[in-house]
């Protein structure tokens with residue numbers, strides 16, 4: 097197999113070099129050599145692995161146009177999980193060297209299940225307590241962890257709703273998917289006190305510093321978890337930006353964490369919350385309709401354009417992205433994380 101050299105250049109000017117085979121994407125080549133670059137979906141759909149290639153040739157595999165719009169691809173931006181070098185390449189990545197890991201062990205720890213309950217018809221809350229002496233939960237709000245099903249070499253990625261802490265606490269909101277392996281485990285085999293293997297954090301979705309610009313968060317279903325983590329962090333740090341959460345679900349039975357959202361709103365004068373139920377019944381007194389339409393209503397005619405954080409199923413994220421573009425929000429002010437279905 098002919099090999100090419102990949103040189104990764106981080107935001108703080110450090111470099112990491114490794115080999116990449118011609119039919120290998122850059123993320124896989126790094127993993128093969130214990131170099132863990134930022135990734136999330138590994139399917140060309142989320143843009144977590146986006147970089148810029150000033151030097152070298154490559155071929156791009158199939159990617160979502162939201163993750164890598166054609167004009168960016170033209171300029172030389174790449175998604176590393178879908179980038180196949182055909183010569184030596186240099187790639188600039190938008191994060192610092194300390195976000196790259198060089199051993200799977202650095203990121204792994206054991207935890208114990210402390211809470212496991214349905215919070216809606218299709219969402220389970222899973223709380224974990226890290227075990228051992230190190231009780232640090234290192235996390236930039238918006239990142240995710242991989243949770244491994246005990247006794248099976250199967251992991252799934254979930255974003256916690258908590259913030260970084262030194263009490264070893266993690267709180268996940270997990271959608272129950274029909275025939276989903278992790279869903280099946282949660283429904284039938286998980287129990288309080290069980291030990292579970294955790295790896296992470298990973299991903300670059302998270303808050304971006306942009307002065308006093310308002311922050312609008314749009315969450316579909318369990319996309320609420322990383323949004324909660326970010327808003328809770330804003331609360332902890334007493335950040336002054338006005339912020340709004342649009343939380344969308346299909347039916348009233350799917351609403352969860354309404355009390356927590358109300359509690360947060362009561363404690364944060366800068367926060368507004370809209371729970372949007374698409375197929376609402378007569379007794380629903382919150383917003384009725386799709387989160388996309390309700391956001392469009394609120395954005396129309398707004399003077400100051402907010403930063404947008406979108407998180408949820410691809411359909412919702414794509415539709416919301418299109419509305420933001422239609423309203424005139426610059427695409428570099430829209431930060432998104434798609435939850436791709438995984439069985």
Ligand code: FES
Pocket residue numbers: 134135136137138139140141142143144145146163175176177178
């Ligand atoms: S990890 Fe490459 S696009 Fe999601």
